[in-house]
Amino acid sequence: MSVKENLLHIKNHLPSRVTLVAVSKTKPKDVLLEAYEAGQRDFGENYVQELIDKQAHLPEDIRWHFIGHLQSNKVKYIAPFVYLIHGVDSFKLLQEINKQAVKHNRVIDCLLQLHIAREETKFGLSFEECEALLTSDTFKLLHHVRVRGFMAMASNTDNEEQIRAEFSSVKQFSEKNTAFFSEPPLLSYGMSGDYQLALEAGSTMLRIGSTIFGSRNYA
């Protein structure tokens, strides 16, 4: 199947609340253009260098989502144009995004990454750490970042009940914390292998790569 067919196949089944982010890491620009020509505008990238190279050469109305683990010293490269930063997992990073946003006279939208998987290796804040951040006085001073919701990755397992429970825990956490948001919080969870479960658990943003573009040679 072509990229276009893959996209349409996914999109035909999505509720209107859901944004599909096409995860295009490692894929060449002409493949992104194929998706663009099929109407796709939201693209997700994991690596700063790759993102700035693609952004410079592809249409200006693409909304670039940074979905990887962002190092503070690299924020400056994406601050001029990034649409949404998904994986914010520390106050220090948020502070740096704020600083770079000031320089570009922007307010940068961010999602706080929650650690829900059982694996040790995945990044993210615990629910307690996340709540502490949202309620801190120092956070309130950052006027150039806007936390729009939460991002999470489920455990890499075949156990659907576990995945469902992990996604639902994010949904519940967001419902408990709606007071921090002026609009309904964005919930970014669901990848190629688990997006049906993510949708059932209230996801509003899917990050799908291999189901659209085919498998990758490296993660």
Ligand SMILES: *Cc1c(COP(=O)(O)O)cnc(C)c1O
């Ligand atoms: C690579 C990646 C995805 C997409 O993964 P697929 O399994 O190819 O759909 C989603 N989210 C993050 C954070 C990723 O790194």
